[in-house]
Amino acid sequence: xxxxxxxxxxxxxxxxxxxxxxxxxxxxxxxxxxxxxxxxxxxxxxxxxxxxxxxxxxxxxxxxxxxxxxxxxxxxxxxxxxxxxxxxxxxxx
Numbered sequence: 001x002x003x004x005x006x007x008x009x010x011x012x013x014x015x016x017x018x019x020x021x022x023x024x025x026x027x028x029x030x031x032x033x034x035x036x037x038x039x040x041x042x043x044x045x046x047x048x049x050x051x052x053x054x055x056x057x058x059x060x061x062x063x064x065x066x067x068x069x070x071x072x073x074x075x076x077x078x079x080x081x082x083x084x085x086x087x088x089x090x091x092x093x
Contacts (some may be wrong), residue, residue: 002023028074053068
């Protein structure tokens with residue numbers, strides 16, 4: 001990536017910031033956690049829900065069970081557009 005340029009997904013397209021009005025659960029997560037999930041950072045593959053859960057637990061100082069609840073809550077509040085882009089989000093109960 002060039003200095004001063006906009007960040008791009010690995011396959012192309014501009015990254016967008018988190019919109020707190022359309023997805024308040026995601027906006028409540030710490031920035032580091034959102035970055036691991038692929039928001040507002042250089043593109044690449046999603047690390048997986050287990051890895052994100054472990055990261056939330058480590059960064060927030062909560063148990064893995066509580067971190068899973070935080071991740072599930074933010075996933076349930078994902079926008080329809082996000083669910084269309086990642087069908088795995090629909091699997092979260």
